[in-house]
Amino acid sequence: MRVIRTTAIRSILAALIGLCANVCGDPNRSLAADEPRPPIAIQFSLDRPIEAGAAPFILASARGLFSSEGLAVTINLASGSPDAIARVAAGSSDFALVDINELIRFHDKASAPPIKAVFVLFNKSPYAIVARKSRGIHALSDIEGKTLGVAEGDLSIRLWPALARQNGIKAASVKQNRISAAVREPILSAGQVDAVAGFSYLSAVNLRDRGVPADDLAVFQYADYGCEAYGFAIIVNPAFAARKPEAVKGFLRAVIAGTQLAIREPERAADEVVSRMDGGSRDLELERLRTVISDNILTGEVKHNGIGGIDTARFERSIDQIAEDFKFQKRPTAADIFDDTFLPPLNVRLIN
Structure with missing residues (x-):
């Protein structure tokens, strides 16, 4: 009788342990299909x-x-x-x-x-030349003989020679003034350069925020001049x-x-x-x-x-x-x- 009682108790304990594993979760089992998974x-x-x-x-x-x-x-x-x-x-x-x-x-x-x-x-691409009309730049071709500010690491300038050739502009006649990106807009607003290379949605908007009148800015987006980028x-x-x-x-x-x-x-x-x-x-x-x-x-x-x-x-x-x-x-x-x-x-x- 004692053996039967012991066996019964062991069976009940095993069942309880199994139930706990199902309810409480076994860390070694895989998630069910309908359970949320960690992101x-x-x-x-x-x-x-x-x-x-x-x-x-x-x-x-x-x-x-x-x-x-x-x-x-x-x-x-x-x-x-x-x-x-x-x-x-x-x-x-x-x-x-x-x-x-x-x-x-x-x-x-x-x-x-x-x-x-x-x-x-x-x-x-947002590549653009942003210029001041008051510096004599009203068309892209007017940049010949002018000074272009180019920030360190600027990617737009890498396609500038191809764009210039495509539009019949003598790139060699444009003086490039290498500058820090932090002063790209300030030196144009101060008139220390005639134009800058950069991104249209960054430089042009920043210049207007610095007080440069919108009607004094000429924004030449590469995409408008044959750049396919x-x-x-x-x-x-x-x-x-x-x-x-x-x-x-x-x-x-x-x-x-x-x-x-x-x-x-x-x-x-x-x-x-x-x-x-x-x-x-x-x-x-x-x-x-x-x-x-x-x-x-x-x-x-x-x-x-x-x-x-x-x-x-x-x-x-x-x-x-x-x-x-x-x-x-x-x-x-x-x-x-x-x-x-x-x-x-x-x-x-x-x-x-």
């Missing part, structure tokens, strides 16, 4: 300090668009596109927003890992993309939703951006956001083909323009630089 941690690098151009990412973070895709995204700042690309190459960042033209040049390095862009945010794009670490393709797709869906929000609600988007800045101006960032949306993001090509992708023929022409002044060891193709397999269907990418 995937992602490191994302911006290639510059936060400003209105980063609104899609700020909104995706602030409005829970990343978290709804099961992603926990940490945004960090790089010191430029080369640094951001290097972080993705090393794996310290999973994604980065970089100048796609710098990525094209990066691919020419013999040891370069096969990093690709998976989403184009700026359908048109795309602008900022999202790149991904290839090992991460291979391991977690669904996370890449979810990241892009969240960015598209964030872009849609920025376009529909620019005032609220500017508020979110300024809340992440140190001493930012809401009016300045709102003007900057509206400029970048109209000039660089919501282009005719995007309205027709949706956001995020490329026109392959145009992209190939843009590589040819880079090749005019950058000597490739082996010229890349569009397929070497851009991977469209993570993009959502067209109906998700159309912006109304």
